[in-house]
Amino acid sequence: MIQSLLPNILEFIHNIDPFDKLPPELQMKIAGSVSISYLSRGEKIDFYPGDPKRYLYIIRTGVMEQRKPNGVLRAKLGPQDLFGFTFLDDHADGEESYSAIATESTLLYLIPHEALQKLLEEHPEYAEHFASQAQIRIQNALNVVWSDNDKGLFVKKVSEISTTFPAVVTSDMTIQEVAHEMRNVVRTSTAVIKNKGRIVGVITDRDLTKRVIAEGVSINNPISDVMTKSPLTVGPNDLVLTAASLMMQNNIRSLPVVSGHKVHGLITPFDMVQKNRVQAIFLIDTMKRTKTIEKLTELTSERQAIFEALVEGKVRSEIIGQVMAMIYDAYNRRILQIAEEKFGPAPCKYSWIVAGSHARNEIHISSDQDNALIIEDSATEEDLEYFKEMADFVCQSLAKCGFTLCSGNFMASNPKWMQKLSVWKKYYQGWITTPDHNTLLNASVFLETRSIYGEASFCDTLHQHLHKLISQNKNFLSILINDATSVSPPLGIFNNLVLEKGGENSNTLNIKKYAITLVVDLARIYGISVGCTSTNTEERFRFAHKKKVLSEDALKNIIGTYRFICQLRFTHQFEALRNGDEPNSNIDPQSFGSFERTHLKDAFRIISNLQDAARLKFSGA
The missing domain is CATH 3.30.460.10 (Beta Polymerase, domain 2)
Known part of the structure; x- marks a missing residue:
C-alpha cells in the first residue's frame, strides 16, 4: 500500500462498525495492512471453503451483489459495507459458497486474513466483533446496546426475590395441626396442602380467620374443608412482574413458588413492592x-x-x-x-x-x-x-x-x-x-x-x-409457508429497495412488514409443524429445536435476529415519543449508522436463509 493513502484509509474505517470498537493503535495496524482493489462492472470474487487467499472486504465506493451458487441474491452491499466474514474462520463449516459481483465500478479495501487473525489472537477481547458466524456478531451487538445490568425488577425471576417458605402439610391434617405448623414450626402466613404428593390447595392465616373462626368451624375438621382448592402458583423462572400481575388481578396476597409439585418458596407483595419498587x-x-x-x-x-x-x-x-x-x-x-x-x-x-x-x-x-x-x-x-x-x-x-x-x-x-x-x-x-x-x-x-x-x-x-x-x-402447512414467504427481507435496503413509496412514510423501511412479521410467520410455521401449544415467537422456535426440526445454530441465529430488529423498532418508537411524533414501525434508513447497517444486513440474510430452509422442509408437507 502507498503510505500516502494511509491517512485516508484510517479516516474511512475509523467510523465503521466494528473497527470503531478498536482503540486507535489497532485501527492503525488494520489500516496499514490494507490493500486496494478496483473492480469493473460485472467482475466478481468467488468465495469457497478452503480458499488460501482470504480477506475481509470493505466497500469504499460502488455496489456489490452477493449471490448464491443457484443465482439467488444473498445481499446487496454499498459503501461502508463489509463482506467475507464467513471465510475468515479456519474452522467455520455449514456455509455455502457464494460470489460477490460488482454491479457498478467498485473500489475495495482488502484486509488480509493473516493480519486480522494475528491481531485478534493478540487482543481476543475484540474477536466477537469479527466473528464468522452472524449470530455471534448479532448477539455481540445486543450485548453492546442492551445489557441486563441494573435493570431491577424487569429482568428478575421469582426465585431471585422470594425470601420466605410456606408450611407444606397434607390434606388429612386437622385445621389445628396446620395452624400449629404455620405458627410454631415454620412461622409463615401460608400453608401449601398436598395429597399423595400433589398440590391440591393453599390456606393463609387470613383464610383461617374468615373461614374457621368467623364461621365457627371446628378446629378438628380436616384442613381440606376450608382450603382454597386448585390454587394459583408461579414458577421459579417466571418474571416477578408476572407474579405481581397474578396477585393484583386475583386479589391474593401470596403465591407459592412451585415447579411440578415441588414447593420452592413463597412470593409476597412485600418481596416485590417494598424491596423492588417499580x-x-x-x-x-x-x-x-x-x-x-x-x-x-x-x-x-x-x-x-x-x-x-x-x-x-x-x-x-x-x-x-x-x-x-x-x-x-x-x-x-x-x-x-x-x-x-x-x-x-x-x-x-x-x-x-x-x-x-x-x-x-x-x-x-x-x-x-x-x-x-x-x-x-x-x-x-x-x-x-x-x-x-x-x-x-x-x-x-x-x-x-x-x-x-x-x-x-x-x-x-x-x-x-x-x-x-x-x-x-x-x-x-x-x-x-x-x-x-x-x-x-x-x-x-x-x-x-x-x-x-x-x-x-x-x-x-x-x-x-x-x-x-x-x-x-397437512396441506394447510404448505399453503401457509407459501403465503408466509411471499415477502422477502430487504437484502438491498441501503440501495433504496423495498422502501415505502408515497404518503407520509415515503422512503422509509417498514420494519414490521419486512422483518418482524417474517420472523413471526416462520415461528408460527415451525411451531405448528411440531404441535407447539405456545403462541410466543421465541418459545415456538425453541420447541421446534427441541423436536429437532431446527438446528441449534439456526435457533441462535433467528432469536438473536428477532431481538435485534424488535429493539430497533423500540428505539425508533422511543425517539419518536421524545420528539413529540407518533410512534410507528417506519424507519428512515438514512438514520442508521454503520453499526445498524452492518447488523441489519446480517439479520436480513438470516431471515432469508430460514425462509429458504422452511420452503424446502414444509412446502411439500
Whole structure:
C-alpha cells in the first residue's frame, strides 16, 4: 500500500462498525495492512471453503451483489459495507459458497486474513466483533446496546426475590395441626396442602380467620374443608412482574413458588413492592381501583413513561413485550369490568380473547387492537345484542386509552368476530380445510389467541379444535409457508429497495412488514409443524429445536435476529415519543449508522436463509 493513502484509509474505517470498537493503535495496524482493489462492472470474487487467499472486504465506493451458487441474491452491499466474514474462520463449516459481483465500478479495501487473525489472537477481547458466524456478531451487538445490568425488577425471576417458605402439610391434617405448623414450626402466613404428593390447595392465616373462626368451624375438621382448592402458583423462572400481575388481578396476597409439585418458596407483595419498587406494578394496581373510563384515560401517560423507561433502561425486547402486554391486559380487564357494571351482568358465559401480537405477549407502544368474543352456544338473539353493545363500549374505551382501533376491523365490535363457540369452530374448519388468500388473512390473526377475561375454557376448546384440524389437514402447512414467504427481507435496503413509496412514510423501511412479521410467520410455521401449544415467537422456535426440526445454530441465529430488529423498532418508537411524533414501525434508513447497517444486513440474510430452509422442509408437507 502507498503510505500516502494511509491517512485516508484510517479516516474511512475509523467510523465503521466494528473497527470503531478498536482503540486507535489497532485501527492503525488494520489500516496499514490494507490493500486496494478496483473492480469493473460485472467482475466478481468467488468465495469457497478452503480458499488460501482470504480477506475481509470493505466497500469504499460502488455496489456489490452477493449471490448464491443457484443465482439467488444473498445481499446487496454499498459503501461502508463489509463482506467475507464467513471465510475468515479456519474452522467455520455449514456455509455455502457464494460470489460477490460488482454491479457498478467498485473500489475495495482488502484486509488480509493473516493480519486480522494475528491481531485478534493478540487482543481476543475484540474477536466477537469479527466473528464468522452472524449470530455471534448479532448477539455481540445486543450485548453492546442492551445489557441486563441494573435493570431491577424487569429482568428478575421469582426465585431471585422470594425470601420466605410456606408450611407444606397434607390434606388429612386437622385445621389445628396446620395452624400449629404455620405458627410454631415454620412461622409463615401460608400453608401449601398436598395429597399423595400433589398440590391440591393453599390456606393463609387470613383464610383461617374468615373461614374457621368467623364461621365457627371446628378446629378438628380436616384442613381440606376450608382450603382454597386448585390454587394459583408461579414458577421459579417466571418474571416477578408476572407474579405481581397474578396477585393484583386475583386479589391474593401470596403465591407459592412451585415447579411440578415441588414447593420452592413463597412470593409476597412485600418481596416485590417494598424491596423492588417499580412503576408498572403500581400502574396495574391503580387501574384495578379506577372507577371510570375517564380516569383510566388519564393513566395513558404513565403507560408511555413505563415504555420509555424500559427502552432507555436497555431492557431486553422480549421482556418489554411481556410488560407492555401485562399492562394492556390490565386495561382490557378493567374496562370489561366497568362494562359489566354499566350494562349489567352478562346474560350467559363468554370469553374475551385477544389475538395476534397481544396473544403472543409481544406488545409495543403503538400496538392496536386485535380482540374477539366467544359466546356460549345457548345465547339468544337478545343475549347477542347485550354483547354487541358491550363490545362497542370496550373497543371504543380501549381506543380512548391509547390502544388504537384495528384498521382491519379484527375486533369484538365487528359482529363477524363476536360469535358463539360453534360458529368459531366452523370458521376454523373453513380456514384450515379450504384456505384461500382472504381466509389465510383471517387465520393469520386468529391462529394465536388468548383468553384474558371470562370463561377461559372456551378459548382452550377452540385451541384443541384448531390443533386437531391442522393435524388432519397437512396441506394447510404448505399453503401457509407459501403465503408466509411471499415477502422477502430487504437484502438491498441501503440501495433504496423495498422502501415505502408515497404518503407520509415515503422512503422509509417498514420494519414490521419486512422483518418482524417474517420472523413471526416462520415461528408460527415451525411451531405448528411440531404441535407447539405456545403462541410466543421465541418459545415456538425453541420447541421446534427441541423436536429437532431446527438446528441449534439456526435457533441462535433467528432469536438473536428477532431481538435485534424488535429493539430497533423500540428505539425508533422511543425517539419518536421524545420528539413529540407518533410512534410507528417506519424507519428512515438514512438514520442508521454503520453499526445498524452492518447488523441489519446480517439479520436480513438470516431471515432469508430460514425462509429458504422452511420452503424446502414444509412446502411439500
